[in-house]
Amino acid sequence: MIRPTDLTMAEARAALAARSLSARELTQAYLDAIAALNPRLNAYIAVTAEAALAQAAQSDARIAAGTARPLEGIPLGIKDLFCTAGVRTTAGSRILGEFKPPYESTVSGNLLRDGAVFLGKLNLDEFAMGSSNATSAFGPVENPWSRANDAETKLVPGGSSGGSAAAVAARIALGATATDTGGSIRQPAAFCGVAGIKPTYGRCSRWGIVAFASSLDQAGPIARDVRDNAIMLRSMAGFDAKDSTSANMPVPDFEAAVTRGVKGLRIGIPREYRVDGMPAEIEALWQQGIAWLRDAGATIVDVSLPHTKYALPTYYIVAPAEASSNLARYDGVRFGARVPGEDLADLYERTRAAGFGAEVKRRILIGTYVLSAGYYDAYYLKAQQVRALIKRDFDLAWEHCDALLTPATPSAAFGLDEKNDDPVAMYLNDVFTVTANLAGLPGMAVPAGLDAQGLPLGLQVVGKHFDEETVFAVSGAVERAAGFTATPRLIA
Amino acid sequence: MSVDADTVKRIARLARIHVEPEALPAMAQELNGILNWIEMLREVDTTGVQPMAGGGAAVLRWRDDVVTDGAQAEAVLANAPDREGEYFGVPKVVE
Numbered sequence: 266m267i268r269p270t271d272l273t274m275a276e277a278r279a280a281l282a283a284r285s286l287s288a289r290e291l292t293q294a295y296l297d298a299i300a301a302l303n304p305r306l307n308a309y310i311a312v313t314a315e316a317a318l319a320q321a322a323q324s325d326a327r328i329a330a331g332t333a334r335p336l337e338g339i340p341l342g343i344k345d346l347f348c349t350a351g352v353r354t355t356a357g358s359r360i361l362g363e364f365k366p367p368y369e370s371t372v373s374g375n376l377l378r379d380g381a382v383f384l385g386k387l388n389l390d391e392f393a394m395g396s397s398n399a400t401s402a403f404g405p406v407e408n409p410w411s412r413a414n415d416a417e418t419k420l421v422p423g424g425s426s427g428g429s430a431a432a433v434a435a436r437i438a439l440g441a442t443a444t445d446t447g448g449s450i451r452q453p454a455a456f457c458g459v460a461g462i463k464p465t466y467g468r469c470s471r472w473g474i475v476a477f478a479s480s481l482d483q484a485g486p487i488a489r490d491v492r493d494n495a496i497m498l499r500s501m502a503g504f505d506a507k508d509s510t511s512a513n514m515p516v517p518d519f520e521a522a523v524t525r526g527v528k529g530l531r532i533g534i535p536r537e538y539r540v541d542g543m544p545a546e547i548e549a550l551w552q553q554g555i556a557w558l559r560d561a562g563a564t565i566v567d568v569s570l571p572h573t574k575y576a577l578p579t580y581y582i583v584a585p586a587e588a589s590s591n592l593a594r595y596d597g598v599r600f601g602a603r604v605p606g607e608d609l610a611d612l613y614e615r616t617r618a619a620g621f622g623a624e625v626k627r628r629i630l631i632g633t634y635v636l637s638a639g640y641y642d643a644y645y646l647k648a649q650q651v652r653a654l655i656k657r658d659f660d661l662a663w664e665h666c667d668a669l670l671t672p673a674t675p676s677a678a679f680g681l682d683e684k685n686d687d688p689v690a691m692y693l694n695d696v697f698t699v700t701a702n703l704a705g706l707p708g709m710a711v712p713a714g715l716d717a718q719g720l721p722l723g724l725q726v727v728g729k730h731f732d733e734e735t736v737f738a739v740s741g742a743v744e745r746a747a748g749f750t751a752t753p754r755l756i757a
Numbered sequence: 758m759s760v761d762a763d764t765v766k767r768i769a770r771l772a773r774i775h776v777e778p779e780a781l782p783a784m785a786q787e788l789n790g791i792l793n794w795i796e797m798l799r800e801v802d803t804t805g806v807q808p809m810a811g812g813g814a815a816v817l818r819w820r821d822d823v824v825t826d827g828a829q830a831e832a833v834l835a836n837a838p839d840r841e842g843e844y845f846g847v848p849k850v851v852e
Contacts, residue, residue, distance in 0.1 A: 362836075362838070363836075364836050365835070365836065367829075367832040367835055367836075466812040466813045467812070467813040479812075480810070480811045480812035481812055483812075506820070509817050509818055510811065510812065510813045510817070512813065513818075572801070574797075575797065575798055575801055578794060578795040578796075578797055578798050579798065581791060581794075581795055582795055582798075589772060593773075596773070597838060598837075598838070598845050598847055599833075599836070599837060599845055600836035600837065600838075601836070601838070602838070603838035603839070605848075606848065607848075608848055608849075608850075609847055609848050609850050610773070611775075612847070612848060613773040614770075614773050614774060614775035615775050617772075617773055617774045617775070618774050618775035618776065621774065626774055627784075627787060627788070627791075629772050629774065630765065630768050630769060630772055630774070630784070630788060631788060631791055631792075633768050633771050633772040634760065634764075634768050634788070634792075637768065637771060644795070646808055647798050647799075647801075647803060648795075648798060649808030649809050649810060650801075650803035650806040650807075650808050650809075651798055651801050651803060652808075652809040653806050653807060653808060653809035654801065654803070654806060656809060687790070688787065688790065688791060689790060689791060689794050702812075705812045705813055
């Protein structure tokens with residue numbers, strides 16, 4: 266028997282429209298699944314069951330009245346970086362205290378406008394800074410996958426959108442919002458065997474999303490397959506006057522692009538993405554992906570992105586610099602937690618010492634240092650110049666190809682205790698994803714195979730600015746060829 | 758370039774984060790690990806390269822210089838840790 270949580274978003278949408286399933290039944294099935302699995306996975310920081318059921322009842326009324334909206338009755342989880350009106354928003358940090366935003370973020374508001382049901386707020390690395398979800402003040406998230414011969418070792422779901430990816434993989438959310446500053450949608454999606462797209466910078470409004478690094482942050486979906494991502498992104502995206510970097514561009518029908526195929530497309534394979542120490546299985550999967558696309562009618566082109574190896578160091582100047590500025594607002598005065606001090610400066614310093622975790626402090630200090638007098642030119646200005654060269658690498662590559670195919674991550678999911686002592690080793694997780702953020706390009710992670718230990722591995726498709734349609738077309742072709750149907754050990 | 762405990766103390770002060778003195782050396786070591794790694798950017802020739810400041814279009818949109826919102830004191834103060842009337846409450850600043 267097919268249970269409601271087995272349905273993809275496209276299938277659930279059809280079942281709701283055909284009235285073979287009610288929105289209340291669907292939402293209740295997800296709430297039951299959350300109650301069963303979340304105590305172990307810790308993917309949700311908060312579950313808003315009552316509100317979800319009320320929204321679902323409204324959706325049923327709309328469907329009955331023939332006024333259903335595009336996402337009517339679809340139960341989603343919301344990364345707890347999106348401000349949700351009247352619902353506590355934490356950014357995975359203690360410093361926000363009991364903060365309840367009086368407003369709704371534009372992206373989550375767009376989803377509500379289109380009829381989505383919100384199940385709750387999803388766990389994440391503190392202020393979206395991390396690649397394992399281990400920096401959350403609300404505890405780590407467990408990856409629902411585990412190694413074939415080792416059910417005991419708990420693996421990380423990736424980060425920072427670890428709660429989003431784990432919830433979708435375990436089927437305790439039908440889809441989830443996420444954000445990506447250096448790989449925070451694509452790396453956890455790959456670690457959890459689900460799909461996720463970081464759209465072009467400017468495609469989704471950043472308004473109402475807790476800011477990390479404003480020139481890199483971009484919202485996107487994580488969902489079970491490529492089509493479900495296309496369905497969600499169409500609702501999430503769109504021009505917003507409240508974000509000065511929001512692009513005033515029409516939102517295409519992404520879903521139509523998923524089945525477009527790759528015949529005649531030129532797919533670039535960047536030679537610099539072969540990194541030292543990359544497992545042979547990932548290289549093999551990449552070669553497999555290349556063969557799939559060639560068989561589907563694409564032309565494979567070797568391209569060079571010579572500044573690739575400088576992308577992560579560039580990111581670890583630019584992102585902390587922007588973060589140190591953005592996080593200056595958490596001072597214990599206007600909202601969030603406060604620790605009293607002898608005077609105002611002491612209040613600031615003690616509030617921030619108690620409220621921020623170790624990784625967030627580390628990045629604020631790095632950012633403050635690279636922006637400080639005497640070091641600005643050597644670090645920050647230099648990084649902005651290298652960023653321009655990284656973007657130029659892509660501009661030149663697009664003269665020879667329409668999209669790029671790369672691995673999504675340099676490894677499969679690792680154990681919760683395996684990479685904690687060395688920050689730089691953790692940062693290397695984003696080696697394949699961070700370039701798209703620096704250049705502002707859309708990138709999608711698609712599950713494509715399993716490693717020898719039975720863990721999912723993903724491929725990444727990167728496209729030109731505002732050409733998510735080609736990204737969806739290529740990702741759809743990879744997905745159809747891969748036929749990825751494996752499911753994790755922990756699943757609703 | 759590398760940082761010592763005194764530099765970390767100065768940066769922490771600039772960033773308004775209290776750090777206990779005994780934690781400074783370990784923090785300096787951690788930051789040096791990251792700073793030594795990002796030093797590799799020095800080998801890139803960036804002569805004459807225009808720095809890239811934003812993530813999107815080079816030119817930001819203009820808007821009319823008009824009031825679009827306001828008179829929402831209660832919503833603004835709703836999350837305040839301390840308030841006095843329509844003001845945020847803080848320790849005495851001026852003696």
